[in-house]
Amino acid sequence: MHDEIDRIIIAALMEDSRLSLKALARVSGLSSPSVAERLRRLEERGVLTGYTVMVDPKAFGYLLQAIVRIRPLPGQLHSVERQIQAIPQFTECDKVTGEDCFVARLNVRSMEQLDAILDKLADQAETNTAIVKTTPIKRRLPPLDDKQG
Template sequence: MTDEIDQLLISALMEDSRRSLKALAQLSGLSSPSVAERLRKLEERGVLKAYTVEVDPKHFGYLLEAIVRVRPLPGRLHEVERQIQAIPEFTECDKVTGEDCFIARMCVRSMEQLDGLLDRLNDYAETNTAIVKKSTVKRRLPPMG
């Protein structure tokens, strides 16, 4: 379990993973060595898995983001999974229950590129695609308490 101070540190790191130990110490009321020890323990327990940066794909020419529902054809599930993993424009993919076995997110430079990439799945699956207009909720943690 995590206590209120752990949750405060986690929330602060979710907002900015580059926060210094000194800043985290000031925020939590602990010393820098105490914060470092708490973070080490959270890492060891697998609560904190990574410290990351968020990059805007638009700066690399990826102007469109799409959500793709993928329904493999009979007997093609594993091949679909391999194809999705092999296409780097798929930035996330979840295997889900229901008729669509995969729900994926991809970044593309154009509609033409999107069509070409999805054509690679045509022999293995049916797809249904939606273009993301705006992300109203960015990836976030559920309530910790």
């Protein structure tokens, strides 16, 4: 489905999503129009779903990051999901199997803000919170080919 050239282009964009067509052409060995056509096809097939910048939340005063496991009380699943979606400090959330229904990433400015946000969920869900000390592996793709383990 994806050849080595696609993988090279995707890997280059993962390193720097602002690369120009000329730079992508240089790393892939294609012409700029050929790279543009490949990008268009990757977008149409839903392989490339967007281009982004990464911002350090600390630059905006969000000094603490927490991983919150959330277990809605009986009958509260959809209400809790809507509540999580409505709180902008939740920057990621996965609906998961197991005892907890959600695992979410929360960025806050203080422990007081963390408590206030979790208090909003307290009457609808049980939470278990871990403060993130460091992130040894930033979000990344799994290997794009079968050669890497």
